[in-house]
Amino acid sequence: MDIHAIDHIELYVGDARQSAFYFGTAVGFHLCGQGGPETGLDGQRSLLLTQGDIRMVLTTGLSAAHPATEYVRRHGDGIAVVALEVDDAAGAYAELVARGATGLSAPRTWTGADAEVVTAEVGGFGDVVHRLVERRGDRAVFLPGAVEPTPPARTGSGAGQQLLCDIDHLAVCVPPGQLADTVALYARVFGFREIFTEHIEVAGQAMNSTVVQSRSERVTLVLLEPDTSRRPGQIDAFLSEHHGAGVQHLGLRTDDIVTAVGALGERGVRFAGTPATYYDDLERRVGAIAAPLDRLRELGILVDHDHGGQLLQIFTESMHVRRTLFLELIERRGARTFGSGNIKALYEAKERELAAASPAQGVGV
Structure with missing residues (x-):
């Protein structure tokens, strides 16, 4: 069994149209398809958005019994399905279950005039599902007979502009004590390799991080676990607000982060702030940067490096x-790691955001 790439992600949300408006207008995604009860998707409304090689489905449950309704009630809006591209969905499903995966949905075939898609589902981390996707025929057809193409009108502003290319990684928070078991699950069941691990301490907080990756190197999970021997931090806050394990952020790759951040900022995307002093010794720390330092400072873009080169990254506010x-926007200039040198700056930025979101007094009437 070979896992080739992320076929798509699916978010369960309280209002699919409202979420699509944000991702379209602000982040530049385009509405390409929709489905619901009339197309065989019982009890739900789903919208398909794309940008570059990224496919994102937004699904709202239309009944209390639908899994999306329960997911949103418990976790809020979030990534509920990470779909994996495979050659043989039925064979992969049988193999994964034999290795210990929890089987959730047996293989099902969706057939259209130009394409056939086979899907099956197994459990992943927390309440997140892995959907196995096998595509035959026209690979541009998403789910024949269930998600119908929409007219080619653009959802996002700046029609035709592709700012984001593909999914670089997903960062996953797991409760304390579950990191080793989660790493072992992805190694034993899914055949992922552990490529990076570290213990990070900053400002009295600490966390353990392990990166696992498919053998194709195109599916990457950054697994994060809080260190409970230190004071609670943002990983603890995520686990508390999300009520368990889940995707904390989605890393999206761009070929030009300066242009992408400038454009998204003009559309209303809010990015986590970076202390001005971060840039004072940046080039001493990472070497010469092929981007204007003043522009990086203005936009709040972070820079790190490893043995392969540099990476530029920035995080949105939730x-x-x-x-x-x-979301994280990331431009790789040879670097293969994930900006460990920027963790302190991220922590400081997220701490300010969380503090701003928790006012000291209530609103009077």
Whole structure:
């Protein structure tokens, strides 16, 4: 069994149209398809958004019994499905279950005039599901007979502009004591390799981090666990507000982060702030940067490096009421790691955001 890439992600949300408006207008995604009870998706309304090679489905449950309804009630809006591209969905499902995965949905075939798609589902971390996807025929057809293409009108502003290319990684928070078991699950069941591990301490907080990756190197999970021997921090806050393990942030790759951040900022995306002093010794720390330092400072873009080169990254503020899921934009210039040298700056920025979201007094009437 080979896992090739992330086929798509699916967010369960309270209002799919409202979420699509944000991702379209602010982040530049385009509405490409929709489905619901009339197309065979019982009890739900789903919208398909795309940008570059990223496919994102936004699903709202239309009944109390639908899994999306319960997910949103417990966790709030968030990534509920990480779909994996495979050659043989039925074979992969049988193999994963034999290795110890929890089987959730047996293989099902969706057939259209130009394409056939086979899907099956197994459990992943927390309440997140892995959907196995096998595509035959026209690979541009998402789910024949269930998600119908929409007219080619653009959802996002700046029609035709592709700012984001693909999914770089997903950062996953797990409760304390569960990191080793989660790493072992992905090694034993999914065949992922552990490629990086570290213990990070900053400002009296600490966490353990392990990165696991598919053998194709195109599916990467950054697994994070709080160190309970130190004071509670943002990983603890995520686990509390999300009520368990889940995707803390979605890393999206861009080929030009300066242009992307400038454009998204003009559309209303709010980015986590970075202390001005961060840039005072930046080039001493990471070497010469092929981007204007003043522009990086203005936009708040972080820079790190490893043996392979540099990476530029920035994190959005969460767009959700629970302050859970947020986005990362990342441009890789040879670097293969994830900006460990920027963790302190991220922590400081997120601490300020969380403090601002928790006013000291209530609102009077």
